[in-house]
Amino acid sequence: MPEAAVLIEPVPAMESEAEVVHPVGIDMVHRTRPEDAFPRNWVRLGHDRFSVAAVLPHDHPFFAPVGGDRHDPLLVAEAMRQAAMLAFHAGYGVPLGHHFLMADLDYVCHPEHLGVGGAPAEVDVEVFCSDLKWRSGLPVQGRVGWAVYRDGRLAATGTGATRFTSPQVYRRMRGEVPAEGISIPRSAPVPTARAGRTRAQDVVLSPTARGGVWELRVDTRHPTLFQRPNDHVPGMLLLEAARQAACLVAGSGGILPMEASTRFHRYAEFGSPCSIGAVVLPHATGDTVAVQVTGHQDGEPVFSTVMSGPRAEA
Known part of the structure; x- marks a missing residue:
């Protein structure tokens, strides 16, 4: 049964006879x-x-x-x-x-x-x-x-x-996948500032031995990224992983991803390593940079995105 609706106080709005707010x-x-x-x-x-x-x-x-x-x-x-x-x-x-x-x-x-x-x-x-x-x-x-x-x-x-x-x-469709997954990361996060974050608890990448590749760091205790039971990694967490990977390869200060084009190919599952790779695309102009980020799990593509925008201040 769905939870009872919790109403949020509406912002005042103009209402006409033809529009019901x-x-x-x-x-x-x-x-x-x-x-x-x-x-x-x-x-x-x-x-x-x-x-x-x-x-x-x-x-x-x-x-x-x-x-x-x-x-x-x-x-x-x-x-x-x-x-x-x-x-x-x-x-x-x-x-x-x-x-x-x-x-x-x-x-x-x-x-x-x-x-x-x-x-x-x-x-x-x-x-x-x-x-x-x-x-x-x-x-x-x-x-x-x-x-x-x-x-x-x-x-x-x-x-x-x-x-x-x-x-x-x-x-x-999901078959034998448990209805609720639990994941508590055991690997250390990448440095907070380099990932474009101010709190370590918001970092969703861990370092690997490969340059330009990180491991997705999933913590189902995160209050914003995991609000209710889930059987797979949410798409918003994947977008955040892409942003952090883009910051890591964009250089000092990272990137402000004012544009993004993302394709989700399959679910990212709990319990299996998911690698996040990022590469800066050529033809950057001035302070603008574009980064291609891909996610792979068990040898299959999970998502791909191109994020672009100005370089952030160091």
Whole structure:
């Protein structure tokens, strides 16, 4: 049974006769802690178009501000992902408890509109759904587009492909994999600052004997990355691993990943080493750098991404 919805106080919004503003329960965005749920309310703008009011916190312990006092691009990506889950659950009636599986996720952030300034940022996330395939009156897969506005200015865009499965179908698909995995890392993390982090508990890579290759460091006790039982490594942890690997190869100061194009090929499983490799791509211009990051487990590709953006200050 899904947990009872915990309502988050909605941000004040203008309401017209044609637009009904709905509050958000954190279960609709698959979170268990209110501080990790960023949408506040939503409005249907059209049959396949929604507007989600969200707040980007300025003091989140994991999604902390990055170079030049900007909101973390991965915070923006997570807000977009949560807005999509909300649209499908609340807008299309996908039942709570269904699994939300993303095959790819691309985003572009505009840092000039992501300044923090010591206060939360209220943003409007427009969600566009397309190429929907239906079964028994419910969407089972489709594409999602996002446009994030702050004070009327375009702060980020993104696209992704997603599909949904019922708990019963998901368990059949996963076979004998336990429904809840537990992982406590035994290897030391890479140096915190070199990974682009300020807290050792947020470092998700361990060193290896191979240059440009690290081992994924999974700690299911992490309060943000693991909010409820999971049978595989979450995609957000893989994106964070990619960011940290990109920082490690980008040189002094690392990289601010304002753009990313990611493909998820298979699940990353608990209990088996997952290697993360990174290489700086040629043709960097000025302070901008692009890094290709790949993850492999048991000889098979898990994910691949290209992250690009300005070099962070050392």
